[in-house]
Amino acid sequence: MQGLILRLREVLLAGHMLPYKLIYFNMRGRAELSRYILAYAQIPFKDQRVEWKDWPFVKSSFPLEQLPVLEMEGCLLNQSLAIARFLAKEAGLAGKDRLEEAQADALVDSLNDFTLCIPWREEDQKLKKEKIDKLFDCHAPKLLSFLEKHLEDRDWLVGDAVTWADLYWHVCFTTFTVLRPGFARHHQGLCTLINRVESIPQLARWIQNRPVSEF
Missing domain, CATH: 3.40.30.10 (Glutaredoxin)
Structure with missing residues (x-):
């Protein structure tokens, strides 16, 4: 391929x-x-x-x-x-077989579900902060536990090679960190995975050279 x-x-x-x-x-x-x-x-x-x-x-x-x-x-x-x-x-990057593809899909969908719950369009800043705090206090721990269960002691979330689920975790981690710095600090394996994705040379170049934006 x-x-x-x-x-x-x-x-x-x-x-x-x-x-x-x-x-x-x-x-x-x-x-x-x-x-x-x-x-x-x-x-x-x-x-x-x-x-x-x-x-x-x-x-x-x-x-x-x-x-x-x-x-x-x-x-x-x-x-x-x-x-x-x-x-x-x-x-x-979809997975090596149908099962891995389904596992990667499930991880991506789970991350996406959390992202969709973020009140991006809430104009009341006080209410927006309350909603974000509730999201990270109540729902983020479940998501992180789910991700850790899949990662276990492996290098990647699915199987023995990088998939788009690993890349999406990095994308989401970057955004979530803006909203709640240190939200995953107690999940060492997931934080190590962030470093592993960033160590892929072609992704490191993209991250370094892409246009700067908050989100």
């Missing part, structure tokens, strides 16, 4: 083609997992970022008037996890 990816990249670079255009706002948000996967696989892509001031004028051209959207071969694919799952399979 990796050999095919490398050959694809060489052909595309030689022909000055980019197979994918990933369209999202100028932030990490719901596109960052797909960016991680593309960076990991070293697949060239156009990281097109839409500024908030321009969004009202262009949103009608996207499925369900939402982002992110992956453009490929004249097709627009929407839904962030559908995009990431497709790319994970392309990059060999």
Whole structure:
């Protein structure tokens, strides 16, 4: 799989083609997992970022008037996890067999469920803080225990190799840490996994060079 990816990249670079255009706002948000996967696989892509001031004028051209959207071969694919799952399979990050794929899916969905509970659009700042505190005090411990159960004493969350679930844990960890610094400090294995993901050279380069944003 990796050999095919490398050959694809060489052909595309030689022909000055980019197979994918990933369209999202100028932030990490719901596109960052797909960016991680593309960076990991070293697949060239156009990281097109839409500024908030321009969004009202262009949103009608996207499925369900939402982002992110992956453009490929004249097709627009929407839904962030559908995009990431497709790319994970392309990059060999979905799992080695059907069981591993299902386990990785379950971990990604569990992380995503927690992310969706964050009151991003709550305008009352006091109420927003109360909701975030409750989320991290009551629900984060269950999520962390669930992740630790899968990790056990292995290097990766699923099987013996990195999957998109490990990458999504890093994406979520980065965001959760902004909201609650040190939220996972008592889970050494999960913190070590963060360092392990960051030690992957192509991901380290992406993290170092990506545009800076709070979320």
